Amino acid sequence: MKKLCLLATIIISFFSGQSQTYNIVPQPVSITSQKGNFIINNNTKIHPSTASFHAMEFLQQHLQKHYDIHLNTTEKSLPHSIFFITDSSLPKEGYQLNINANKMTIRGTEAGFFYAVQTIIQLLPITHEKKVTQLYLPCMKIEDSPRFPYRGLHLDVGRHFFPADYIKKYIDYLALHKLNTFHWHLTEDQGWRIEIKKYPLLTETGSCRKQTLIGNYGSGRYDNTPYCGFYTQQEIRDIVAYASKRNITIIPEIEMPGHSLAAIASYPFLSCTKATFDVMQTWGVSPEVLCAGNDSTYEFMENVLDEVLLLFPSKYIHIGGDECPKERWHQCAVCQQKIKNEHLKDEHELQSYFIRRIEQYLNSKGRNIIGWDEILEGGLAPNATVMSWRGTDGGVAAAQQHHQAIMTPGQLMYFDHAQSAYEDSVTQGGLISLKDVYDYEPIPAGLNDNEKQYIIGAQANMWTEYMNNTRKVEYMLFPRMAALSETLWSAPEQKNWERFTTGLPSLFSKYQKWGINYSKAFYDIECSVIPRYYRTDQSASQPIGISWKLQCKDSSMKIFVTRPYFEAEDSYQNEVTVPIIQNGPYSALLINPKGEVISNTLTQNFYTNRATGKKAELKTPPSNAYASAGVFTLVDGIHNGSGMSKPKEFLGFWGNDLDMTIDLGSMMPIETIILHVFEQEASWIYPPSAVTFWSSEDGKDFSIFDAVNSVDGKGNFPIIGIKKTQARFVRILAKNHGLIPLGNPGGGNKSWLFADEVEIF
Ligand code: ACM
Ligand code: ZN
Numbered sequence: 001m002k003k004l005c006l007l008a009t010i011i012i013s014f015f016s017g018q019s020q021t022y023n024i025v026p027q028p029v030s031i032t033s034q035k036g037n038f039i040i041n042n043n044t045k046i047h048p049s050t051a052s053f054h055a056m057e058f059l060q061q062h063l064q065k066h067y068d069i070h071l072n073t074t075e076k077s078l079p080h081s082i083f084f085i086t087d088s089s090l091p092k093e094g095y096q097l098n099i100n101a102n103k104m105t106i107r108g109t110e111a112g113f114f115y116a117v118q119t120i121i122q123l124l125p126i127t128h129e130k131k132v133t134q135l136y137l138p139c140m141k142i143e144d145s146p147r148f149p150y151r152g153l154h155l156d157v158g159r160h161f162f163p164a165d166y167i168k169k170y171i172d173y174l175a176l177h178k179l180n181t182f183h184w185h186l187t188e189d190q191g192w193r194i195e196i197k198k199y200p201l202l203t204e205t206g207s208c209r210k211q212t213l214i215g216n217y218g219s220g221r222y223d224n225t226p227y228c229g230f231y232t233q234q235e236i237r238d239i240v241a242y243a244s245k246r247n248i249t250i251i252p253e254i255e256m257p258g259h260s261l262a263a264i265a266s267y268p269f270l271s272c273t274k275a276t277f278d279v280m281q282t283w284g285v286s287p288e289v290l291c292a293g294n295d296s297t298y299e300f301m302e303n304v305l306d307e308v309l310l311l312f313p314s315k316y317i318h319i320g321g322d323e324c325p326k327e328r329w330h331q332c333a334v335c336q337q338k339i340k341n342e343h344l345k346d347e348h349e350l351q352s353y354f355i356r357r358i359e360q361y362l363n364s365k366g367r368n369i370i371g372w373d374e375i376l377e378g379g380l381a382p383n384a385t386v387m388s389w390r391g392t393d394g395g396v397a398a399a400q401q402h403h404q405a406i407m408t409p410g411q412l413m414y415f416d417h418a419q420s421a422y423e424d425s426v427t428q429g430g431l432i433s434l435k436d437v438y439d440y441e442p443i444p445a446g447l448n449d450n451e452k453q454y455i456i457g458a459q460a461n462m463w464t465e466y467m468n469n470t471r472k473v474e475y476m477l478f479p480r481m482a483a484l485s486e487t488l489w490s491a492p493e494q495k496n497w498e499r500f501t502t503g504l505p506s507l508f509s510k511y512q513k514w515g516i517n518y519s520k521a522f523y524d525i526e527c528s529v530i531p532r533y534y535r536t537d538q539s540a541s542q543p544i545g546i547s548w549k550l551q552c553k554d555s556s557m558k559i560f561v562t563r564p565y566f567e568a569e570d571s572y573q574n575e576v577t578v579p580i581i582q583n584g585p586y587s588a589l590l591i592n593p594k595g596e597v598i599s600n601t602l603t604q605n606f607y608t609n610r611a612t613g614k615k616a617e618l619k620t621p622p623s624n625a626y627a628s629a630g631v632f633t634l635v636d637g638i639h640n641g642s643g644m645s646k647p648k649e650f651l652g653f654w655g656n657d658l659d660m661t662i663d664l665g666s667m668m669p670i671e672t673i674i675l676h677v678f679e680q681e682a683s684w685i686y687p688p689s690a691v692t693f694w695s696s697e698d699g700k701d702f703s704i705f706d707a708v709n710s711v712d713g714k715g716n717f718p719i720i721g722i723k724k725t726q727a728r729f730v731r732i733l734a735k736n737h738g739l740i741p742l743g744n745p746g747g748g749n750k751s752w753l754f755a756d757e758v759e760i761f
Pocket of ligand 2: 272291328329334
């Protein structure tokens with residue numbers, strides 16, 4: 001965002017003294033405006049109370065760092081001071097903040113004091129000057145307390161490692177958003193990141209992989225560069241103490257029995273086969289898991305946990321439990337013997353046995369376990385808390401069994417998914433917009449009032465396969481973290497999307513001040529391709545091509561469009577339909593009323609040809625999961641990878657053929673017909689086994705134009721038919737590859753056929 005300096009509502013309010021909009025995220029329970037301003041300058045004193053030390057220190061450091069204002073403490077009851085007053089009658093983590101012209105009082109206990117300070121920080125003016133002599137705070141009264149006791153954010157440091165200093169910064173982000181739990185995912189197939197003194201190879205070997213996958217899962221390309229990193233126990237102690245001062249509990253996750261290849265690579269006796277393995281270099285799930293039959297595995301994990309417990313005082317320890325393939329256990333004599341000895345039904349009950357045994361150990365040390373929702377399979381361990389990630393069913397099942405649950409459903413709480421429909425960096429999965437996160441209701445439907453109380457909160461997860469630097473982490477996190485904080489803190493009746501989005505410019509200027517890299521997806525220009533007609537009467541004529549339709553949400557904004565071969569940019573109001581006359585890159589961006597660019601630049605390459613925009617039909621529709629704009633997707637002038645692309649650019653046929661007919665509108669000479677397809681075997685997507693092209697004058701009698709009986713290609717590629725003829729209609733039949741060969745990912749299942757465009761010249 002170029003020089004977006006929006007002091008906006010807050011600044012105006014300082015001088016009018018009666019604003020109703022304060023841009024506090026998450027929205028407090030109640031705010032009452034009062035007349036006047038409280039002034040903070042170097043003469044302002046803080047009057048402490050018991051348990052106010054950390055809150056006070058945080059405020060002092062923030063004012064010093066961002067405004068060069070220094071506040072001292074005093075035991076005297078001086079005017080124009082900030083008073084902390086202990087009040088244990090308030091709700092847990094709650095606070096009352098009363099800002100008057102002659103004093104500010106903060107009532108609460110330790111956590112409440114800390115959250116009151118976070119609110120004060122958000123009320124401070126956003127100035128980009130380093131030194132400020134006076135700060136004006138509008139007078140008001142706030143009563144506030146959180147809706148959920150568990151307000152979490154996770155970070156996967158297994159796939160990518162982030163240094164200890166950055167973890168502290170991340171913890172500050174949690175604090176600013178009034179979250180109270182940091183779920184630190186410390187061990188993975190791709191790296192073991194916590195020093196364990198008894199087993200030094202866990203970090204000597206397990207914290208390094210020889211190389212890392214480049215691009216999407218299944219790319220087959222590697223960077224040929226070792227990747228290492230771990231936290232020493234001293235660093236961890238330091239981080240735990242840092243978090244504790246910010247009312248944040250750190251829950252460590254030590255994954256078992258799956259996602260453990262880094263441990264197995266370090267100590268091969270841990271696996272069923274005892275073979276030697278490398279730390280995993282690609283993403284996905286390793287079939288090598290901890291042997292659940294051998295007692296030495298349990299002894300090892302208990303020894304690891306002994307050291308973990310010394311570092312982390314949290315009541316909960318996360319022991320993973322997700323995505324544990326059972327093939328090795330099925331083939332392992334020791335695991336099978338364990339199943340017999342313990343009278344277990346199968347490998348699922350063996351997994352349950354594993355989790356119960358570890359739970360028993362941790363319970364004996366006064367701790368409780370959290371596990372991903374797979375721990376429900378084969379029976380839940382007696383005191384376990386379930387983290388529901390495969391949708392919400394796990395949370396519902398846990399609550400119905402009167403077990404606590406934390407909601408982290410993948411469709412809404414996985415911040416490794418794109419925030420923008422036009423995301424052009426590699427991300428995992430589908431789209432989770434800011435509004436999706438804001439609208440998320442953590443209590444799943446179908447629970448009665450008694451069961452609802454077992455949903456203790458929710459959490460967003462940051463899986464870092466596709467985040468190898470901290471700027472990318474922040475780009476994926478912000479501003480969704482603000483929406484998350486309101487979802488977790490504010491009652492549903494306090495939430496209001498209009499109010500939240502009105503505050504976004506102010507929030508974004510805070511992010512800039514605090515050096516946070518954030519996504520501008522909220523300002524995405526909405527775009528679509530539509531058929532273009534000669535005359536306005538669309539029913540009377542055939543389409544002759546396409547137009548690019550652009551819209552933005554806010555009518556005060558202008559859209560600027562750049563076309564190929566035009567020097568000048570054209571400016572439009574907040575909606576425009578651009579006829580696509582020339583091939584090449586078209587781009588658009590959004591300008592606010594002050595003339596500042598506020599969006600990402602949207603760039604789209606168009607490739608028009610005789611088929612573009614024309615009427616077309618499919619004999620069998622695509623699968624609902626990849627239906628995009630229907631058959632028009634194949635004649636919309638856009639190739640996958642030529643701009644914003646991604647899933648919306650494809651039609652996907654699961655097990656079916658693509659059989660398509662195009663009406664060019666009139667007889668015309670044609671020489672080449674091209675079908676653009678996509679191959680990605682790791683995702684079950686195969687090229688067609690054969691493609692036949694036909695042409696016709698009347699749409700009834702077709703003759704073969706060309707045929708490609710053996711198709712070969714990787715990634716995006718064209719399949720081309722050639723012949724000189726005259727035709728009005730063209731038919732293309734691409735045969736589905738059929739069942740996936742055994743031994744390949746998805747072996748034995750139907751394969752996908754993906755196509756993104758047809759071109760006719
Ligand atoms: C998970 O995403 N495997 C918990
Ligand atoms: Zn085994």
